[in-house]
Amino acid sequence: MTDPQEFRLAVVSGGTSDPSSTRMLADRIAGRVAALAGERGERVAIDVIDLRELASEITTAIVSQLMGPKMTRAIEVLGAADGLVASAPVYKAAPSGLFSSFFHVLDNDLLIAKPVVLAATAGTARHALVVDEQMRSLFAYLRTLTAPTSVFAASEDWQDKDLGQRVDRAAVELLLLLESRFADKVKDESWKSYQHEYGSAGGTELDIDLSTDLMRLAAGGSAPRTEQ
Numbered sequence: 001m002t003d004p005q006e007f008r009l010a011v012v013s014g015g016t017s018d019p020s021s022t023r024m025l026a027d028r029i030a031g032r033v034a035a036l037a038g039e040r041g042e043r044v045a046i047d048v049i050d051l052r053e054l055a056s057e058i059t060t061a062i063v064s065q066l067m068g069p070k071m072t073r074a075i076e077v078l079g080a081a082d083g084l085v086a087s088a089p090v091y092k093a094a095p096s097g098l099f100s101s102f103f104h105v106l107d108n109d110l111l112i113a114k115p116v117v118l119a120a121t122a123g124t125a126r127h128a129l130v131v132d133e134q135m136r137s138l139f140a141y142l143r144t145l146t147a148p149t150s151v152f153a154a155s156e157d158w159q160d161k162d163l164g165q166r167v168d169r170a171a172v173e174l175l176l177l178l179e180s181r182f183a184d185k186v187k188d189e190s191w192k193s194y195q196h197e198y199g200s201a202g203g204t205e206l207d208i209d210l211s212t213d214l215m216r217l218a219a220g221g222s223a224p225r226t227e228q
Contacts, residue, residue, distance in 0.1 A: 006043040007178045009033060010081035014088040014099030016052045021121045023050065025153050026087035029117055032171035033085075033178075042179075047077045051098050058098065061105040074102075075110065083115045083178045086139070090122040090130045095138075103138060109196055113186035115177035116144045117170045119151040128152045143194070145182060147173040 011030045015022030027048075034044040051058070057068035067075065078084070086103075088095035116139055120131045131150040139146050149170040157163045 004041050004043055005037075005179065006045065007037065007082040008080055009044050009046050009083050009085065009178075010077050011046060011048045011085045012051065012078075012087065012099075012102070013048065014051045014096050014102070015121075016089070016096070016098065018052075020052075020089075021153065021158075022087050022089045022119075023048075025119050025121055025151065026085050029085050029087075029119060029151060029167055029171055029174075032167055033083075033175050036171055036175050037178075040175075044178075047081070049074045049077060051102050054102065055098060058101050058105065062101055065105075071105075075106065078106070078110055081114065082181075082183065083117075083174055084111070084144070085117045085119065085174070086135070087119040087121070088135060090120050090127040093127055093130060095120065095130060095135055100138070103142065106142070108142065109194070110142075111139075112143045112191075112194060113183040114144050115147060115174055115182065117147045117149070117151065117174045119153075119170075121153050123155050125154040125156070128154070145177060147177065149173055 009030055011026045013020065013023040013026045030044075030046050034046060037044045054070045054074060057071045061067055061071055086099075088099040090096070094100075118131050118135045118139065120127070120135065122128075122130070131152050136146055136150070147170055149166060151163075151166050151170050153163055
């Protein structure tokens with residue numbers, strides 16, 4: 001008998017209130033993924049990153065590139081995750097600054113090929129396109145694999161059965177992507193084909209030749225003199 005597959009799912013919530021509808025939506029999606037996995041004899045371990053608890057450290061990281069202990073822990077959770085649910089509150093037709101800033105300070109290589117469900121909440125349906133117009137482009141830049149279905153909930157949607165159907169559809173898509181182990185296969189077979197920032201590729205960039213004239217200049221050295 002084979003051991004059941006186990007997946008690690010990171011939930012990032014940009015909600016600032018307590019309780020938060022943004023966190024509730026993220027938890028609902030993650031819980032549905034876990035329930036569906038259980039029906040298939042699989043397990044999902046869920047780690048939550050609540051950005052309101054990291055607000056001061058996110059600000060510090062933006063202005064100084066220094067990562068505090070909570071940010072360091074969040075990065076470790078994301079690095080170990082097989083997939084992600086990212087949920088943002090929408091203000092003035094854009095995801096919150098706290099949510100966007102968190103992802104802006106992350107290493108560009110951290111989430112390569114990881115499957116993501118995008119979710120957002122707002123007070124009005126006027127913001128419904130923010131998920132696909134703005135959040136999806138951010139996660140495309142981070143080279144994630146976003147699920148086809150995004151989930152948006154305005155205030156009036158919480159009692160609508162259509163929200164539950166969208167949650168179910170997004171959860172199924174995320175679970176299927178998790179089962180494919182696509183991110184692991186990319187890292188095993190294609191990692192070096194990406195243009196990594198130096199020091200960001202988990203050690204795989206160490207085959208760079210540091211003895212070249214260009215690398216010596218980049219490190220503050222001088223180029224060798226040429227004979228006349």
